[in-house]
Each structure stands twice: as C-alpha cells, then as structure tokens.
Amino acid sequence: MFRIIRKVLTALLLTVIVVISIVPFAWVLFSSFKTNSEILSGTLGFPSGFHFSNYVTAFGLAPLVTFYKNSILIAIAGTVLNLIVCSMAAYVVVRCTFKLKGVVMLLFSMGLIIPGAALLQPLYTILNATHLYNTRTGLILVYTALGLPTTFYVMMSYIKTIPYTLEEAAYIDGSGFLRTFVQIVLPLTRPAFATAGVIQFLLCWNEFQLALTLTGETGKRTLPIALYYFKSAFASDYGAMFAATVVVVIPSIITFILLQKQVISGLAAGSVKG
C-alpha cells in the first residue's frame, strides 16, 4: 500500500515539474504563430496555421537585428576575454608561489558575495566617468569581470589536476614561461575552457539589469532589453510579444541542449566554492 502511494506521488511530482517547465514555453511558441484574434479568443489549441506575421511585426517594431548583433558580439567578446584573463591568473595561482597568493584568491572569491544590484549606481557612475557608459566595450568589460570568480575557480581546479611533469620537461628543454603556458598548458586545459566558456556565454547572453542600466540607446543594447521594450511600449501587440520572447529564448535553450554536459559540470564546479 505504502509503495503504491509513493509511486503515485512520484509520478505526480514528475508530471507537475514537466508540465510547469514545458507548457508555458510550448504555449508561447504556438501562440507566436497564431493570429491576434486567435490569441485574444484565448484558445488553448494549436494555431490554425503557421502565421509568421507576428515575427515580421516583432522585427518591425523593435530593432531586433541590432539587438541580436550586439548580443552575439558582446557574449563572444565577453567570453573570450574572460577565459584568457582567468586562465592566466588561475595558472599563476596554482603553479607559482608568491606572497600575495592568499590575497588574490580572497579577492576573486569576494566577487561571489556581492549582489550585482548593489553595484548598479556605482558602476553607472564609474562607466560614465571613464566614457564607457553606453558602449559595447563597457558591457564587455563588466561581463568579463562579472564571470571572473566562477571561471577562475573552474580553471584553478582543472589546472590542479594536470601533472606538472609535462611543464617540467618543457622547461628543461629550454621553453620559456609564456611558451610553456601557451603550447603545453592551454591545450591541456581545453575541457575547462568548454565548461567555463558555456557558463560565461549564457551569463553574457541572459544578463538584464546591467545591460539596462549601463546602456542608454537602442544601438548599443542587448536582446533581453528588447523584451523590456515590448513590455513598456508595445504591450498591446500580443503576437509580436510572443514572437520576440521566442526569438530571445531559443538560442539559450539550444546552447544548453547541445552543451548540456559542459553546462552541468560547470555549474557543479562553479557553485561548490559558494
């Protein structure tokens, strides 16, 4: 008896979480192909046909192409820069001994405890003062630093697992510090690059509050802000709102499904130091 109740409860729990995770997305996806009158009648079913007009309207109402370009540029640059900076720092911290090592590690882990929202106004002021407000460069630098603690930690724990003998052999053969790092260490660290890179990419792609506060004009903004435009200015055009949501969400979902292993191991590694 007890076993049956447990089985039923298990099935119920799993059904509920699958429904709440999938149904809202599926409904928005289907609705994005419906006509406005179909949407307003509150029908639950499939669209009567694939109407792409909502997408056309969405791209017409907001400069989604510009947002897309900015998002891609900022996410890629923010990820590459983050990986370079962090792999260098992590390598030195793991392999070298120097006096301020503890301070450096403490400093980077501090980044995890500070709620981003607390820094909204100071960042805004500092970016204004350095003429980086409302520039893509500004956002790239901020995102690079934002993911620094996590990437640094992932890199550090991975480099620790690489045997030192390879580097030692390279040094004996007369290879310098930089060359050993680039030719021996970096190729071995590829899995960590993949793991940390995916997490960092998603962070840049999805970030909203800093993108909103640190940029001022449409030409410099990223995709999540597009949704804010729709919410505040075109809230009556439901079909376009659905289409815009789909357009923003799809890349994140595809990235996750294709690189699931990296996302999961990155999250597991990146959160444990918390």
Add this chain to the structure above:
Amino acid sequence: MTKNKKWIVLFLLPGILLFSFVFLGPIGVLFGTSFTNWSIGKEISFVGLKNFKYLFTEDQTFVDGLKNTIVWILLQATFHVLIGTTVAIVLAKKKWYSSAIRTIYFIPNVISSAALGMLFLCVMNPQYGLVNSFITKITGEGFTQNWFMDPKSAFFAVTMTWLPYAGLVTILVMAEMSSVSEDVYEAAKIDGASSFQTDIYVVLPLMKNIIGTSVVLAATSMLQKLDIIMMTTNGGPGSRTMNMPMYLYKTVFTNNNYGLANAQGVLLVILGLIVLKSIRKMFHMDAKE
C-alpha cells in the same frame, strides 16, 4: 625565480585590473557615498547615517521591500531547495526518463530571467493568458483573475515565477549523489533498509554540504531579483511585490537620489553577508574539509 616574478605580475594584472574596475572601485563608491547626500545636479555632501535612518524610519516602501525580500529569501531557502532535492532523489533512481526530465526541468533556469518574466506576463495575462483560459475551460465560467495586478494575488504570482523552478538544485544534488559509492547502497540493503529508508537516512545526510550550498545559492539569488519584477509588476500594486533591488533601481533612475540608493546597496551587501553567514553556520559549513 626572479625571472618568473615578471610573469606572475603580468599574468595576474589583467584579472586584478578588471576586478578592481568592476568590483573594488564600485564597492568603494558604494560605501563612501552611502553616507552622503548626493543626487543629480547637486553638490555632494556628507550627512553621516542620515540615509540609513531615513530608510528605516520614514521610507515605508523601503521597509516593505526589505520585508518582501526577507520572506522570499526564507521561502527560497526552504521550499525551493526542498522541491529541487526531492526531484533529485526521485530522478537518481535511474529510469529511462531521468535524464530527459532533468534537462527539461533545467530549461527555465538557462533562459534569460527577463524572458522568463515576459513568459509569465503572457501566461498569466487576465484576458488571453494560459492560466485563465485553462480555468475558464474546465469550470466553464469566465475567469479573469488579474494575477500580477490584483493586490491579493500579486505576491503569489511573482513567487510562482521562481519558487518551483529548482532545476539548478536538482542538478547540483544529482551530481553529488552520483559520487556516492555503490557500497553505501549495498550496505544499507544488507542491513534491511528499504530504498525509501536508504534515501532518507543514508543518502540525504551525505548530501548535507551540497544542500547547504544550494540553500546559499537559492537564498542569495533573491537579493538579485530585479529582472523578473521589472518585467511583471514593477514592485506593484502599491509595494506589494517590491523588493530591495527594485526599489534601489527606482531610487537611482526614477528619483535620481544616488546617496539614498547607495545606502540601500550597502544594506543589500550586509543582508547578503548575514544570510551567507547564518546558512553556513546552520549547515556547519565553516569547518573546512
């Protein structure tokens, strides 16, 4: 070694510079200006603790936001983690659907929270939203609850946009569970424990650290929830769904009162530290392995 010193500095410098630019500098500005009267176009002047005193004694919206934030932290640290852990334990019994469900459950966590906010704004729309259409369909009567705008349901509606979506907790706990040795299950079985008993009395205690980490992550995420609130209620109706980040944002960009905003930022950082410290204490996480 002296030659290496040059490289150590060169390799660390970019990271430290960036970190200073985005964290250390702003933290300095944050704490420094929280004791000042500073708003747009006005001379900045030192006022001591006046901002803090004002927030707690005269600013009802701030107090409401603080209360809501604390309630959300408590809900997230308990129910959210409980849901995620339960799902992890269920999915850890490797069935054909386990990894598929894990993937599906995690999807709401990988998309932009702004998009999630938009999604719920549509799903809970009073006229054409999925929730109301569904209720209308099964009851046969018109149902037009305005979830996000009705003071009675707004807090609940906002909470539902994050409370049940514990995919991250599930993934973290499952990753930790996969490192539990088969011997442990074997031993429990030999001692006559049912699989339910094994989960509760043997496996769960082994998960203490990762659950503690999940509680920290879940609780502190509530100090950052600006995007979903902005997309759905803007803190309203009244200050029913106001939280600290939302009010801070309004203080900066609507009221342009920078000194007051940074005092709130300082309180946000302090609240974060209190939350972190107390959870670590509760889970005895300070004892390093």
